[in-house]
Each structure stands twice: as C-alpha cells, then as structure tokens.
Amino acid sequence: MHISYGVLSFPVVAVGWCVTLALLAITLRWGTKDRGIAEEIPKVSVMTGAFFVASLVHIPVPPTSVHLILNGLLGVVLGVLAYPALFIGLTLQSLLFSFGGIDALGVNTMNMGVPALIAYGVFRTGCRRGAPMALLGAICGGLAIFASAILMAICLITTGKEFVDVAKVAVASHIPIMIIEAVITGSVVAFLAKVEPEMLPVDKEDERR
Amino acid sequence: MKAIRIMSLLALVLILCTAFCPLTSAHRVYVREQVKEMQIKAWYGGGYPMAYADVTIYANSTSGEELYLKGKTDKEGMYYFTPKLGVSGYRVVVEATGHRAEKEFDLTGGSQETAELPLYMRILAGFGYLIGLAGIGMIFSARKLKKEYGNK
Numbered sequence: 001m002h003i004s005y006g007v008l009s010f011p012v013v014a015v016g017w018c019v020t021l022a023l024l025a026i027t028l029r030w031g032t033k034d035r036g037i038a039e040e041i042p043k044v045s046v047m048t049g050a051f052f053v054a055s056l057v058h059i060p061v062p063p064t065s066v067h068l069i070l071n072g073l074l075g076v077v078l079g080v081l082a083y084p085a086l087f088i089g090l091t092l093q094s095l096l097f098s099f100g101g102i103d104a105l106g107v108n109t110m111n112m113g114v115p116a117l118i119a120y121g122v123f124r125t126g127c128r129r130g131a132p133m134a135l136l137g138a139i140c141g142g143l144a145i146f147a148s149a150i151l152m153a154i155c156l157i158t159t160g161k162e163f164v165d166v167a168k169v170a171v172a173s174h175i176p177i178m179i180i181e182a183v184i185t186g187s188v189v190a191f192l193a194k195v196e197p198e199m200l201p202v203d204k205e206d207e208r209r
Numbered sequence: 210m211k212a213i214r215i216m217s218l219l220a221l222v223l224i225l226c227t228a229f230c231p232l233t234s235a236h237r238v239y240v241r242e243q244v245k246e247m248q249i250k251a252w253y254g255g256g257y258p259m260a261y262a263d264v265t266i267y268a269n270s271t272s273g274e275e276l277y278l279k280g281k282t283d284k285e286g287m288y289y290f291t292p293k294l295g296v297s298g299y300r301v302v303v304e305a306t307g308h309r310a311e312k313e314f315d316l317t318g319g320s321q322e323t324a325e326l327p328l329y330m331r332i333l334a335g336f337g338y339l340i341g342l343a344g345i346g347m348i349f350s351a352r353k354l355k356k357e358y359g360n361k
Contacts, residue, residue, distance in 0.1 A: 004309035038350035045343040052335050056328075058254060064306055065253035092338055096331040097254070156307055169306055 002055075002093070002100035002108050009158040016107030016155070023083050023113065031081035040078075043199065044085050047074050051089040055099060059180075061173045068177065072144030073185045075116030076123045076137055077192070079201035082116040083109070107155055115147035120201070133200075134190035141185025142178040149174045241295065244316050249288040251303040251310060258286030262305035266290060269298030269313075292316060 008016075032040065054068040074082040087109045093099040100108045119140035126136040153167035192199045251259035261281050268277040270293075277296075282288045282303065292299070297316040302309065326334070 003307040004304075006311075007304065007307055007309050038347065038354065041343050041346045041350070045339050049336055049339050052339070053332060056254075056332075058257065060253075060257035064259075064308070065257040067254075088339070088342060092335045096326075096335050099254075152307060166306065173306075 002090075003104050003111070003152060003155060004101055006101070007159055008104060008107060008155060012155050012158045013103055013107060016104070016110045018106075020087065020106040020109045020113070023110075023117075024087060027080040027083040027117075031079060031084075040081055044078060044081055047078055047082075048085045048089045051086065052092050055093055055097070059176055061176055064169070064173050066173055066177050068181065068184075069112060069145060069148065070181060070184070071112040071116040071148060072119040072141035072181055073188060075119035075144060076140050076185060076189060077199060077201070079120050080117060082120065083113040086113045086116060111148050111151040111155065114151065115144040118147055119144040124201070133193045134186045137189030138182040138186030142182035145174050145178045145181055146171065243294055244292055247290050247292055247299075247316075249282070249290070249301055249303070249312075251282055251286045251288070253308065258282075258284070259303060259305050259308070260284045260286055262286070262303050262308075264288045265302045265304070267300040267302075268293050268296045269300060270296045274300065 051070050051074055054070045057068045059066055059068075071082070071086060074085055078085055087105075090100065090105055090108050090112070091102075094101055094105060094108075122143060123136050123140045126139075127133065149170040150167060153163060153170045156166045156170075157163040189200065249264065251262055251264075253259055259282055261284070264278075264280045264282055265276070266278040266280075267274045277293060277299070278290050280288060280290070288303075298313070299316075300311065300313045302311050304310075
C-alpha cells in the first residue's frame, strides 16, 4: 500500500503534500477543539503504535505481497485525529522500515488518511441511525482498505500505467486484507462498545447532545 | 643430393631458431575477464518474492549512467542479465505496483550492503519515538492546564 520514493510524478507528490498539510491542520484543530489534546494523547499514541507495528504482518498474495494497514480501525477509534496519527505512524515506518519514502509521505498519508476519515464518517452516521456497532465497524474496516487501494491506483496512473489494470491489481490483492481488517475492526469495536464505550468517538458526541 | 642436404640443414636451423626465441616478436595481446551472467533477486519484506516486477538496469561507466536493459522478474522474483563488456558498475531498479527498490553494485567489488538495525531494534526505536512524541504533547497540554488554573 505504501508508494515508494521515486515512483510518482512531481505534481502528484506536490498535491499529496498540500492535501496532507491542510488536513493535518484541520483535523488537529477539530479533534482537539472541545476536549483539549491531553485526553486524546494516550489513545492516539497507542493506536499509532498499533498501526506502526501492524504493517509488519505480511500476507503473500501472488503476484505481490500485502500487509495489514488498520487505517479503518484508526478512523473508527480516533475520529478525525486518525489523520495526524497516520502521519506520525507513516513517518516512523518510512524512517525505520523504509516503507515508502519521505517525499512520498504526503501522498501515502493522503491515501491512508482520507479513507480513515471516510470510515469515521460512515461509522458516526451509521451509529446515529442505530445500526449495530460491530457490523458497522467491520464495514468501515473493509471500506477503508478499498478506498485506499482506489486512491493508490489513482496516484499510480501518473507513472503511465492504465488505471483500470492498476486499480484491479490494487483492489484484488487487497481483498484478503479487507476481510482480515473487517474482522479485526469489527471485533475491536464490539469489544470496546462492551468494555470501554467512551473510547469510541461516537458515544462522546451522543452524550454531549 | 647436396642441395637437399643443405635445404634440410637450413630447415633444421630455422626450426631451432623459432624454438629458442618464441616470445620476441608477438603483437601485444589483451585479456579481459567477463562475468557472463548476473542474477538479481527481488523480494518483499517478509520474504515473499517480487514476481513479474519491472526491472530496469543502468550501466555506470566513466561516461556516466545510461539505460542498459529493461525486463521483468520471473515467478521467483529472479532476473538474469549479461553484463556489458568492460562495464562493472550497475544500478538496478525493481518496481511493482508502487513498490520500488534500488541497488547499486560493482562487479569487481561486490555490492555494498548498508548496515541495518535488526528488526526488533527498529520496532523498539519506533515505540521510543512515539513515547517521546506523546511526552512532548503532554508537556504542552500540562502547560496549558497550568495556565488555566493559574488564572483562576
């Protein structure tokens, strides 16, 4: 899922950085608006750690190899703060595991962070409508990976490849990850809803209203 | 009869001459070694081979770098090529759906492996950075809280 250094054309790299910097500013302000960052830091740190390490779980899918991403889980648990969390996690991954590269960091954060925000949006609206949380979590986990694969395909066409082919490969090779992450996200959400409901961003907002 | 004798004597002298001075009047010759085949192996983190990935090989000679070959890895992530005669420096780029790895090597000196920390150390380092970042965040928020309470 990480796009490596040197693959992308300059305009895509530039757009990725612009989107990432803008979204970082927005999400940081929005996420810490009414509770302050102090209460969020432990949760964000733990989830960033999980994201950082999850990428080491490789699953061979011929002809390529994919790994866990957990961006849907981050979106569901952290809300908008998933974006800065992913940014930090990706920075560490590119520095320590040489996944992606520093110049592709903007694009990679966009490709994983935007789906995380989408997952959060879907989860929140779904919860308000009273859908079962575990099921919603599972859907969001799978959806985030799907959206990431599509975004990655869009970025890769600038290297001159046919969009449909790249998108097919990207989505097809991530189908196992979609299923695995749907299960992980679903069960984590079910667990949190039972044990520690205030960990989920939705309940806080519902309580406040 | 006499003529034949003289002829054979001359022939013998000639043969002896060539036998005693074999090296004197040769042209200068050169020998150059050649590695006939290079194997390139590409694999993903976790050990799974990069099958059917695009391979681009650049030759590094004194006149600069130039594109030498393009191809694809096989099912096992292997790629074979014959080096250019007289060029020992190569840069290999392997690319597949957004994954990319690059390696520069020299046939005479082998490839330079960059020393890398073991994986568990890198994981620990990552957590170290995270804890540090969390700590910095905590300091800032604590300062804010202090200010708020100080005003009250």
